[in-house]
Amino acid sequence: MAHAYTPGLRVAELTVLRKERRLPIKGEVLVQKGDHVSSDTIVARTHLPGNVRLENVASRLGIPPEDLPSVMVKKEGDPIAKGEAIAQTKGFFGLFKSSVPSPCEGTVESISTVTGQVILREPPTPIQIDAYVDGVVVEVLEGEGVAVEMVGTFIQGIFGVGGERTGDIVVAVASPDEPLVAERIDASMKGKIVVGGSHVTWDGLQKAMEVEAAGVVVGGFDDPDLRRLLGKDLGVAITGHEDLKTTLVLTEGFGEIAMAGGTFDLLKKREGRKASINGATQIRAGVIRPEIVVPIPEERDSVREEGSGHVMGLESGSLIRVIREPHFGHLGTVTDLPNELQMMESESMVRVLKVRFEDGSESLLPRANVEMIEK
Amino acid sequence: MSENGKIRAIVATDCGSTTTKAILIKLVDGEYRLIVRGEAPTTVEAPFEDVTRGVLNAIREVEELSGHEVLDGEKIIHPNDGDRGVDLYLSTSSAGGGLQMMVAGVVQSMTAESAQRAALGAGSIVMDVLASNDGRLPHQKIERIRHLRPDMILLSGGIDGGTITHVVELGQIIAAADPKPRLGTGYRLPVIYAGNVDARGEVENMLGDKTALSLVDNLRPILERENLGPARDKIHDLFMEHVMAQAPGYNKLMGWTDAPIMPTPGAVGSIIETIANRQGIEVVGVDIGGATTDVFSVFRKTFNRTVSANLGMSYSVSNVLAEAGIENVMRWVPFDLPELGVRNRIKNKMIRPTTVPQSLSDLKLEQAIAREALRLAFEQHKSFAVGLKGVQQERTISDAFSQSASGETLVNMMDLNLLVGSGGALSHAPRRQQAAMMLIDGFLPEGVTRLAVDSIFMMPQLGVLAEVHEKAATEVFEKDCLIHLGTLVAPVGTGPEGKPCVRIEVRLPDGTAVDEEIPFGNMRVYPLGVGETAELKATPARGFDVGAGPGKVVERKVAGGVVGLMIDARGRPFTLPTDEKARVAKLEKWAAAFDAYPAG
Incomplete structure (x- = not known):
């Protein structure tokens, strides 16, 4: 079993980390290779195709589908305003005309003489993505996004909820086995990433949300509290899209479990620094674990390349x-x-x-x- | 590839969502036998993101355990030359979340249901079923397609020569959604059209440019007949060409195999269908995996498969709790565990899916969850495995449209001859008695039923092997795959606790004559080993039925197994005492009757 291997979570004091920032569909990249970016720099943007509306124009006008082209006043590709007529019958001697107004602003996408339907598409919605971490653009993925590289601390959690956030790290407990309770959290932690110990209590998390902390990083959390937080029992570990002000990252698991000493010490060492965190977890194929990323650009020269020596087997001394x-x-x-x-x-x-x-x-x-x- | 007769060594792997399992089969004294199996964690996850890593690890374990060299570095040695190499390498896969499809048909209970059957039969998870009459507005359907991002869409609708309007409308909805595939952005979403042939031109116009469209024969050419084969085959082809090619490492793996990689459930289904057809029996098979639970059945010669996409023992374990409710899980646990502890334990299993129960209490909790996962998956199966709807000659199509009641279920527990369990929870249970009890509690068989487990979870590999070398697959299946647990006698009916339920008369192979009245609420096991049979006479008490009707005697030859002849006199419908103490006492008594757990 020379290759027996149990993948673990990464806790790296200094590493080179590369983050791909991709648009969901093709779009425009706004930065160039070599650019220094900060976490909130918009690196790419695009437009998501608008919603689609189907109007059965033929049936609304009481005509057979094949006659549809003769009553259409708009062609495929034409822009339309809400309420504007898309089709109109000729009526009798110009009288008693019936028309079908557009239910939305957008364009006419297609006209079908089989079903009698006209498909309208609403205007596209703009979306943009930021760099998420402070770093350097090392690759431009044409039309799709960029790869941002940074040097710093990288800590993987085991489970999280909530999306990408940035903030300065503040350690709110004295030791990795101390729970994070409400009394440890105050208004000065607004926008910060609060590090606790063995677990965060329900009241503690509520308080963190109340003071608008950017994130909470702790060893554990109780499942019944997760249920209260999400309003449902989480069946499958696919998270990250929750609408939460404060992102929660667990480093150990569910229950009250002291944070691994190494992880806690490292976070303590990075106290006061700006970090990016993401609670997104997907425990399925293409696994995604939550993470805490702390850029330390001044250590650029003292670090080995990403991934080197990282894949190793379980052996005596591990x-x-x-x-x-x-x-x-x-x-x-x-x-x-x-x-x-x-x-x-x-x-x-x-x-x-x-x-x-x-x-x-x-x-x-x-x-x-x-x-x-x-x- | 060598000819069938020359094949002497075969390695087959199954890349599951949690573990990759490899088996080595060799020709020994003229027949194919399983030599060893090996397993390793599946490596589609980081840091490897390459499925072949887990495959190599599993094969290396096979090499270590058998002494048969299969690999030369990271290459499979081809062909076999005595103690080195293999003549065939095959694989199935359910990693990467398996094959996830959406299907569409005109009438929900007719073409849409046939399309669903085709997709499930091919081994996919059906994420949603769109139908013209499913009650959703077009924009809601469009939203749904965009949101789900399936791996593939199967579009059907209309009988050949019938109206094309509805199926064209469905095509428009798919075109308008302009769906993007789940894995990768660099390829077009595969769409299979298997509907009214007259609509092909229109469908091509709408979808030809936007998707990777394939046209196959109509899966419901006339109302009275399904023709699922062509659609199923096309799904398999596209699974290989489009979906697997996107998953990490699969391109490499596809280059290694001597036959197309099959979706795991498709392979399991094919071997189950083969057993039922060869022996002319009614069969139910279940595969309880980490992410999903599949149920296969053949009743009245009709094969059905369902996938309960979020019922499983690792990735989806928490969902079993969510769907069944904690009370239903805890009713099977014979000791007191605080709810908080149970919930946290189950969530920890979800986030670290490859762990195994080390303590006895952990094992019992896991087996309690398995019972509920099996029960829920089978309930879903029963409501899907129904006869073709809309075939009544007297009715018009408009009647069929409004026909909302589900068809008659094909599943008849009293007619069931063989129940086969597979998947880690059943195949790897430390004692076979535990597997038997999980199957009994999860499925509640009625009358006389044989129980078996897939000994080392190799039905998937044998399913894909059957496609290229049926002789090897069936020989190994019969000799090495199934572990017969024995025969279960379960009277239907209820009665007062302790009153007579069934009288069992049987002469055991060791000469012992059994003549015992089993009181209601009890279980018994009589020794009847693998390969042994005995003449059973079961006389149900008034109001109970073991297959011949209430109170009627059943006499038949029954087969033994590693557990023996099992009697379940707990009645059907089955209930557990609500009183905590009584419930725990019952569970312990039944477990003791089966010798299911170590003492203490």
Whole structure:
């Protein structure tokens, strides 16, 4: 099992990170390769095609569909104003004319002599995307967007809700095992990314939203509180589009779990710096994990390239985190990787590893129940 | 590829959403047998984003366990020369969220339903069904298409020679939505038209430029007949050409395989259909995966498949809780667990889907969730597996339009001969008794039914193998794939606790004569091993039915299995006590009757 590998979450103090910023459909790129951009720089924009309206003109005028062209006063591609006639019958000697007004502003997209329908398209809606992180444009993806590169700290969370936000990091607790409660949050945290410890209470999160914190980063959160927050039970982990003022990123999981010491120390070290966070999570193919990105441009020269040394196997000495009961959330070091399958209490026969926890105790765990802590 | 007769070693993989499973089959003494299986986490996720990584890892495990060399670096050695290499490499896939489709038809209960059956039968997840009479306004349908971003659209509608207006309208809606595919922006969305042949010209005009349009035979050429084959085959082709080609690493994988990669559920369906047809029996199969649960059935020679897209044991585990409700999950848990703890545990499984239960309590909780996922998936299946609607000769088409009641379900639990379970929760349950109990509680079979599990979850690989080498697929299926759990006798009816339910008379292979009156509310297991049979006489008490009618005796030969001859005298419809203590006592008693869990 030389290739046995349990992907973990990345916690990198300094790395080169490349972020692709793509439009959902083709459009116009507004920056050039080499440009320095800040998180709120608009890098590309486009127009989403407008909504479509179908009008059955033939039936409204009481004519067969094949006669439609003879009554149309607008052709395919013509612009139309709301209320403007798109079709009109000739009437008797110019009298008793009937017409069909356009229900919207837009253009005539198509006219069908089979169904008698006219398709109208409303004006397009403009959309734009920003750079999300402070960095340098390293590639222009023609008509689609850009790649922005930055040097800095990169921390992946395990689950999040809420979209992209930026703000300065503020650490609101003294240690990684201290919960983030309402009393720890005050008005000075408006627009900031608030770092807590083991978990955030419901009141704590409410308070963060009340003071309009940009984000909250903590070890854990309770599922019933998530249900209150979203107004529904989350069935599948696809998030990021929630309409929340404050983005929430969990580094460990659900429940009360101390934030990994390394993660907490790193966030503490970056306190006061501007960070970009995103709660978007998708635990399916093409997995997306939430993240905290802290640009540190002055360290440009002291960093290795992105991804180098990042893909490695689980081996003796690897630092791991247990991700399932009964030692959920504990950190330890791999001391052995026996080849033989072993029986667990549940009687499952699994591949195991031996781990030494931080308190010195040892345990055999299914390999599937740990994840590597990646640097 | 070598000729059939020369094929001596085969490797087949199934890239699931969570794990990639590889099997090695070899020709041993003139017959094909499974040698070993290996597995590794699927690697469509970062940091690899390359499915072949997981495939190589799974094959490497096969190499380690069998000593048979398959890989030369990162290449599959072709062909086999004794202890090295393989003659055939095949794969199925459900990673990347599987194949996600939208289907459209004119009448919801007719062509739209046939289109849905074709898409499901081909192994896809049907995200939505559009129909002219589905009650939504055109702009709502357009919004829906844009929002869902399917991998593919199947458009049907109208019988050949019938009216074309409605199907053209549907085409207009699709054209107006100008749909973009889910994966990647660099290609056009595949659309298959399988409707009225007379509308082909119009459909081509509307969709030919905007989409990658394919035209196939009408899937409902006349009301009385479905012709799903051409649409199904086209879906498979396009799945390969368009969808898989976009998923990370699949282009490489497609270059390795000796036959097209099949969607996993399509492959499982094909092997289940083969069993039912070969043996002339009524079969239900279930595959409970990480993201989805598929149910397949063959009743009255009609094959049906449903996918419960968000019922699964890892990615979708939290959705089982949301859909079933926590009370329904917890009713199967024989100990007290605070709700907060349960909810957090389930969410943690959702965000770290590849973990396995280490403690016994975790295993019991997971198996409670599996029961509910099976129950919900089967409920959905029963309401879909119905006869063709709109075929009554006396009625006019306008009557059929207004016919809203669902057709008669084909699923008849009393007629069911064989129930086969597969998927991690059932195939990897530490004790087979646990798999048997999950199947019984989830499906509630009636009368006399054989139960089996896919021993190591290789129905997908055998399904794709059957397409190119039926002999190897069927030989391995019969000898190595199914683990027979035994035969279940479950009387239908209810009665007071402890009163007679059914009398069981059977002579066991060891010579023991059983003659026992089983009281209502109990379960029993009698030893009857794999390959053994016994003559059973089941005499139901008044008001109970084991297949011959209320109170009527059933005598038949029954087959054994690793669990044995199982009696479920808990009645149908089945209920659990509402009193907490009584409920826990019952669960423990039934588990003890099956010897399902270690003591303590």
